[in-house]
Amino acid sequence: MGKETVGNTIIGVSMRTQPALKSLLSGDSGPTERVAEPLSNNYFKIRAAGSEGQRSSASILINKMYATRGYMSNGLSGTGQDRYRMTLTANDQEVTIGTLTIGFDNPEGLMADDLFKHEIDGLRSEGRKVCEFTKLAMEASSKSTRALASLFHVAYIYARRIHGFQDLVIEVNPLHVAYYKRVLGFEVLGPERLNRRVNAPAVLLRLRFSYVEEMISKVGGSDKPPPAERSIYPYLFSIQEEAGIVGRLKGMVMDSESQ
Numbered sequence: 001m002g003k004e005t006v007g008n009t010i011i012g013v014s015m016r017t018q019p020a021l022k023s024l025l026s027g028d029s030g031p032t033e034r035v036a037e038p039l040s041n042n043y044f045k046i047r048a049a050g051s052e053g054q055r056s057s058a059s060i061l062i063n064k065m066y067a068t069r070g071y072m073s074n075g076l077s078g079t080g081q082d083r084y085r086m087t088l089t090a091n092d093q094e095v096t097i098g099t100l101t102i103g104f105d106n107p108e109g110l111m112a113d114d115l116f117k118h119e120i121d122g123l124r125s126e127g128r129k130v131c132e133f134t135k136l137a138m139e140a141s142s143k144s145t146r147a148l149a150s151l152f153h154v155a156y157i158y159a160r161r162i163h164g165f166q167d168l169v170i171e172v173n174p175l176h177v178a179y180y181k182r183v184l185g186f187e188v189l190g191p192e193r194l195n196r197r198v199n200a201p202a203v204l205l206r207l208r209f210s211y212v213e214e215m216i217s218k219v220g221g222s223d224k225p226p227p228a229e230r231s232i233y234p235y236l237f238s239i240q241e242e243a244g245i246v247g248r249l250k251g252m253v254m255d256s257e258s259q
């Protein structure tokens with residue numbers, strides 16, 4: 001994949017002003033331009049956490065949210081983005097309100113291989129390209145659903161649309177399996193085992209990116225889900241908005257490779 005890194009601000013998300021959102025996604029403006037409302041309670045940014053300060057803020061959030069659930073955590077390891085790992089953050093007025101890290105399969109394997117190598121090797125043997133999402137942490141706020149949806153969608157775009165990965169795996173506490181099945185459509189791939197990194201039990205879940213693509217095309221960008229819809233997919237971007245983010249990310253990757 002090379003050593004590309006994505007520029008600092010990937011998108012700006014306006015909670016009420018959709019035209020501003022679309023202009024930012026298409027790359028017509030900078031990260032804080034053309035917003036028809038104050039950058040207060042209705043606006044946040046999705047960023048690649050490249051600087052030491054951004055990674056420190058993400059680590060503080062991870063440690064805080066993990067501690068509230070009784071999990072061990074050492075925040076983010078390493079000193080920055082590398083060729084196989086990328087951390088995204090959701091930021092409100094420079095305050096980090098959400099974060100997740102994308103891990104791309106590589107010769108050294110994924111973090112989930114520590115417990116579930118047999119199951120993940122099964123996907124690899126089928127020729128599937130596998131990635132993982134780790135270090136997910138979200139502040140509990142009125143923006144949490146939109147911030148989580150935006151973080152997930154940008155991570156999906158980077159893994160699926162930019163690098164062609166086909167499957168996502170995550171390790172979750174058994175108590176949270178039903179939630180991830182309901183809101184994103186995950187399926188159980190590996191049985192409960194003790195994850196010593198967080199000193200808690202974990203189950204391996206798998207999500208086919210083809211399913212994500214199908215759901216985005218059906219309900220993405222609708223904002224208000226149908227009465228029977230219990231997933232997070234209506235809060236993801238529409239297909240048209242996704243295309244703008246893809247173009248923006250590809251441009252950032254090309255710029256970084258030329259430097």
